[in-house]
Amino acid sequence: MPQDIDESFVALPLRALADAALARARALGAEHADFRFERVRDAAWRLRDARLSSSSDTTDTGYAVRVVHGGAWGFASGVELTMDAAARVAGQAVAMAKLSAKVTAAAGSEEQGPRSASPEGRWWETGGRVELAAEPVHADRTWVSSYEINPFHVPDKDKIALLAEWSGRLLAAEGVSHADASLLAVQENKFYADTAGTTTTQQRVRLHPELTAVAVDPESGEFDSMRTLAPPVGRGWEYLTGTGWDWDAELAEIPSLLAEKMRAPGVQAGTYDLVIDPSNLWLTIHESIGHATELDRALGYEAAYAGTSFATFDKLGSLKYGSEVMHVTGDRTAEHGLATIGYDDEGVAGQSWDLVRDGTLVGYQLDRRIAKRCGFERSNGCAYADSPSHVPVQRMANVSLRPAAGGPSTRELIGAVERGLYLVGDRSWSIDQQRYNFQFTAQRAFRIENGQLAGQVRDFAYQATTTDFWGSMEAVGGPQTYVLGGAVNCGKAQPAQVAAVSHGCPSALFRGVTILNTAQEAGR
Structure with a gap:
């Protein structure tokens, strides 16, 4: 109602x-x-x-x-x-x-x-x-x-x-x-x-x-x-x-x-195929795609505080961000999205647009000044201030990985793996200032053996560069696996501002990703 x-x-x-x-x-x-x-x-x-x-x-x-x-x-x-x-x-x-x-x-x-x-x-x-x-x-x-x-x-x-x-x-x-x-x-x-x-x-x-x-x-x-x-x-x-x-x-x-x-035993470090649940993958999207495609950041305007981006403006239309099954949108209209608005803080109506299509970088998140400065016809509605005492800055839309129409279930993705891990829930993370080298953990990791779950392991983290990771994505799940995750505490700007943002995604299959044993890495 x-x-x-x-x-x-x-x-x-x-x-x-x-x-x-x-x-x-x-x-x-x-x-x-x-x-x-x-x-x-x-x-x-x-x-x-x-x-x-x-x-x-x-x-x-x-x-x-x-x-x-x-x-x-x-x-x-x-x-x-x-x-x-x-x-x-x-x-x-x-x-x-x-x-x-x-x-x-x-x-x-x-x-x-x-x-x-x-x-x-x-x-x-x-x-x-x-x-x-x-x-x-x-x-x-x-x-x-x-x-x-x-x-x-x-x-x-x-x-x-x-x-x-x-x-x-x-x-x-x-x-x-x-x-x-x-x-x-x-x-x-x-x-x-x-x-x-x-x-x-x-x-x-x-x-x-x-x-x-x-x-x-x-x-x-x-x-x-x-x-x-x-x-x-x-x-x-x-x-x-x-x-x-x-x-x-x-x-x-x-x-x-x-x-x-x-x-559970500690994980054996090595190379694994991963099936990543939306409850974990949303955070990797946020850090390695969401922030990287903020155009003010890619142009260097956030360098002193939040960092820059490897996805620089000269790479628009040419950067191979990931595999051909990768389709990522920016969206200010998703129902129940945390970054969903009717109109942004510059009077721009909420929109949906492509950021990555067929694995290639094709768009950015914009406000009205950056749009004009970089030759775009209009903003896509990404100006936001978290308080009446703060100036609007370019903030993240709901950045989401799209599911495959008629795509597989999570169970079917797991069934395609001989030796791997199924990762569920977000936990700790680390990424460099250009949003390129990263490491993520999860709340739960289940061994996959011959297409079946075989119990949990501990002390794990997956490590990659952004383009290698998304390039290893072989398949995305169907709409039935899609979940809108997100965070209420995304920080940016000076003075610092906080924004809430959602990231939808399906379950997805990645091949040959490096897994660390974090206890061993810490010398324990």
Whole structure:
């Protein structure tokens, strides 16, 4: 059932504040101005052994004005809900743009040269005026994410009771020494208006529930843990009551899987074929594709903090990213996706597009400035700010590996392996600043012998370069294996910002991947 925008948000003087700010920016000669009002509420509950250990409930409310004046950016934010204050913030943004223009000129910034993607041209590294790609006007639009029950309409005691009951199930099982439970709930409201005439009002809800069982061997002191595979989602409270995930089934199997893991032998290092479950593969997609195809990063704008990318702009259309079965999309429209929006923080409508097609790099994630600067007709809607006090930056869409129509089941992929591993659940990871050399572990690894699962192993990690890894992908599963995973804590930018993003993928088969024994590597 479609939900309405929270009445207490739309009752705020959103348009009056926007009108005052935009009128002042125009009067001061801004070439472009946008106004963004945000109210972001996030709440979290943590339980230790079925008892509440901490909780929080915070709301961040305010507005921001961003301008282009004299070919330079200006930005300012405020919290006072008066027309005079909004106009004053707009004036501060224009003053900041004027200062930025002076700094750029003093640094000897060159004008943008001919548009060439050749390494010699490297025109995108020069300075030049800030210009934005054209965007259709979207007047008086509203959008609400797909959910049934707003989690903030559910009493806290009911949330805590459910987490405690689930924790009790884990604690009652043989071999479980401790149980941790947590829930994060977020409601994000945004109002956007710009001098072109776009006005949008939006509401997004997301949840991240998580339970972890811990086993401790009292004799040896050895311990391990196992966590639920349920991903964070753009859903409401219904997610915890059976819509979109079978919590009863997962909680029932965790204790026995953890007990088996405690007894499992260490992996024998070597080369293996891998069948990787979506619960693990989503993170490899995030780190080796999602970040690598952010065009601001590929152009070097994030080098000082988040790093660069091996997938540089001169390789667009030619870089062999992976095998021919590799089809990856960027998507701001996927139902229940954490990065799904109606309109981004530059007034750009949500879209879906190809990043990698038939194994070749064919696209990037863009905002309006980068799109214009690099010769694209328009942005694909990847501007986002996590707070009214932060400027929008280019952020990740839902980046997903597409399944094969009529493709195999996970069981059929396992059946195609003589000697290998089946990896389930994300755990630790490491990747270099160019998103090229990496190492990932998993919560669970099952030996595959002659097409059959043959028990768990421990102390494993898979290691590769990005192109070698995706080049070794022989097959992807069908739609029945596809799961939308993701994270709520993707970091980027200075000052640092956090964004939530989903990554869908099917199970997939990789041939000849290096497996390390992490205990041996650590000298244990």
